[in-house]
Amino acid sequence: MAEPGADGVRLRSALGTLDGPLRFLLLSSFLIPLGSFMVLPFMSVFLHERLGMGLGAVGVVLALASLVQFSGGIVGGAVAERIGLRRTMLWALVIRTAGFVGLLLTLLWPPLAVAALLLTCCGAALYLPANKAYLVHGVDDARRPAFLSAGNAALNAGMAVGPLIAGPFVLSRPGWLFLAVTALFVLVTAGHTRLPETSGDSRPAPAETGRGLLAGVTVLPFAANALAFYLYFHFQHYLAVYAVERASSEFYSLVLLLCFTLVIVVQPLAADRIRRMPYGTALTAGFLLLGAGLAVLAVGTRAALPAGGALITLGDILLFLKNDLEALRRSTRSDAVVFGQQRLAAGLGACASGLLGGQLYGLGERVGHTEWFWLLAAAQCLLLPPVLLAFRDRGTPRPTLKPQPTTSEGASSTHDTDGRVPGR
Numbered sequence: 001m002a003e004p005g006a007d008g009v010r011l012r013s014a015l016g017t018l019d020g021p022l023r024f025l026l027l028s029s030f031l032i033p034l035g036s037f038m039v040l041p042f043m044s045v046f047l048h049e050r051l052g053m054g055l056g057a058v059g060v061v062l063a064l065a066s067l068v069q070f071s072g073g074i075v076g077g078a079v080a081e082r083i084g085l086r087r088t089m090l091w092a093l094v095i096r097t098a099g100f101v102g103l104l105l106t107l108l109w110p111p112l113a114v115a116a117l118l119l120t121c122c123g124a125a126l127y128l129p130a131n132k133a134y135l136v137h138g139v140d141d142a143r144r145p146a147f148l149s150a151g152n153a154a155l156n157a158g159m160a161v162g163p164l165i166a167g168p169f170v171l172s173r174p175g176w177l178f179l180a181v182t183a184l185f186v187l188v189t190a191g192h193t194r195l196p197e198t199s200g201d202s203r204p205a206p207a208e209t210g211r212g213l214l215a216g217v218t219v220l221p222f223a224a225n226a227l228a229f230y231l232y233f234h235f236q237h238y239l240a241v242y243a244v245e246r247a248s249s250e251f252y253s254l255v256l257l258l259c260f261t262l263v264i265v266v267q268p269l270a271a272d273r274i275r276r277m278p279y280g281t282a283l284t285a286g287f288l289l290l291g292a293g294l295a296v297l298a299v300g301t302r303a304a305l306p307a308g309g310a311l312i313t314l315g316d317i318l319l320f321l322k323n324d325l326e327a328l329r330r331s332t333r334s335d336a337v338v339f340g341q342q343r344l345a346a347g348l349g350a351c352a353s354g355l356l357g358g359q360l361y362g363l364g365e366r367v368g369h370t371e372w373f374w375l376l377a378a379a380q381c382l383l384l385p386p387v388l389l390a391f392r393d394r395g396t397p398r399p400t401l402k403p404q405p406t407t408s409e410g411a412s413s414t415h416d417t418d419g420r421v422p423g424r
Contacts (some may be wrong), residue, residue, distance in 0.1 A: 019185030021195050022147075025135055028188050029154035032127070035164030035184040036096075036120070038177060039103065043117060046174065048417040051110045061114055063354060065121045069349025072125025074213050077340020080130040085137065085336060094191040096123025096332050100185055104178040127344060133335035136328075137198045145271035145325060152321070153264045163253075184273035214341065221327035222345045223389055224283055228319040229349030231290050231384075234377040235297070235312050235356055238361050242297070242370060243305050253305050259313040267317045274321050283320040283385060289315030298374040308374075 043062065048055040053061075080088040101117025135143045135151050169177045243252040274282065293311030294305050324342055331338045364370040375396075 030158040033158030035181040038166035071120035073343025074340040076126040077129040077337040082335035085134040092126035097185040100182040124141035129339035145275040149268040156263040216333040218330040225323040225345040226349040230345040233350045233353035286319035287385045291378045295378040298371040
């Protein structure tokens with residue numbers, strides 16, 4: 001049995017090895033979603049009320065944007081494998097900054113809005129696989145969970161704070177809001193130009209980079225990630241209308257804040273335990289937590305909403321991190337490609353949830369029993385995971401990479417080019 005606080009000690013020990021470039025990357029992992037979520041959560045309101053777009057058209061635009069942002073990650077991973085992590089992040093930020101400039105210009109020419117939104121999503125699709133791969137480049141398996149969970153915590157912190165800052169201004173002063181977000185992205189992009197280039201050790205040989213985007217995909221973690229996102233996005237897509245109807249929009253915001261806080265606090269502390277947990281146990285526990293949370297939501301009371309949200313969030317903390325770690329362990333492809341493949345799985349799951357879940361929630365609404373929607377989703381958490389056994393594959397654990405000495409970009413011959421000392 002671990003001593004109380006042992007997880008925190010291990011976390012601090014692992015994160016204590018972070019160098020300057022990686023600390024900046026973690027800061028960026030907060031600032032980028034902070035800026036993005038000052039704008040993107042309000043796009044439905046902005047497109048409908050400010051630009052006069054019909055709700056049907058708004059729904060199609062947002063569905064397409066989500067699909068691009070998630071599933072486009074597989075292209076981002078392949079690009080990073082070919083041109084390098086730092087260069088991919090820079091191009092992604094340039095594209096995303098251009099998207100926010102486009103949103104600013106929509107105030108003068110509204111038809112530009114859809115193209116600008118899709119441009120920001122393309123930038124996000126390119127950036128995240130390279131960001132995660134840079135964060136764990138040359139890191140041993142024992143410290144990878146701490147680094148990944150710290151990045152996830154920073155991401156969720158930015159997602160939580162962004163809407164709180166921007167809410168009062170998105171309709172009253174959208175020009176100033178878009179200008180501030182654009183300036184923030186310009187500064188973050190400039191900072192990324194100072195990052196050291198990573199060595200080529202984590203990228204395959206040129207002959208391997210010509211393989212297809214799905215070549216070497218780890219089938220079980222890919223399928224498990226798609227299913228986890230499919231079930232989780234029942235909560236993400238449809239809790240708003242369910243909670244506002246039974247409580248208020250303010251109460252719904254508090255539920256989301258609770259969920260973000262759990263990810264920020266719990267995942268880094270639990271990262272090492274999640275790493276050591278057998279994969280089958282993690283899948284079972286994660287899907288049971290998701291199912292329990294969805295079933296609790298069916299109660300529909302004010303107490304049930306945060307309780308269900310907390311259980312679902314604990315399930316997603318376990319499943320999302322463990323699936324990424326298992327995919328990295330089994331795959332022989334570069335880290336960036338692995339993360340891109342996992343993002344594709346997430347996009348497919350989220351898209352399926354939007355298409356099927358919307359029909360089911362609409363049916364429940366028509367018959368006056370929307371709680372059935374949550375019970376049906378909970379039942380799927382029990383019935384669908386066993387299907388994953390059909391995709392069981394042994395996989396080949398990736399070889400441990402040993403960073404090689406280099407003098408690139410001014411680094412000394414005793415340091416890896418991403419600033420880490422070999423063997424640390």
